[in-house]
Amino acid sequence: MTIGIVKFYNDQKGFGFIQPEDGSKDVFVHATALERAGLGSLSQGQKVSFDTAEDRRSGKMAVNNIQFA
Known part of the structure; x- marks a missing residue:
């Protein structure tokens, strides 16, 4: 698993971005990944x-499996 920091998340729109700690490109996260x-x-x-x-x-590429670190 990759560790990252939530850069932005909009509850109303149901999406956001996570910035990986390794400096790679930001990753899209959708509300459905949180629900799962x-x-x-x-x-x-x-x-x-x-x-x-x-x-x-x-x-x-998007977040598939997420948990609080």
């Missing part, structure tokens, strides 16, 4: 660990 993990929301600056997978709709 049993999480309600994310806060800016919160530390999380996550896996990524290709989003079947967009074809881009």
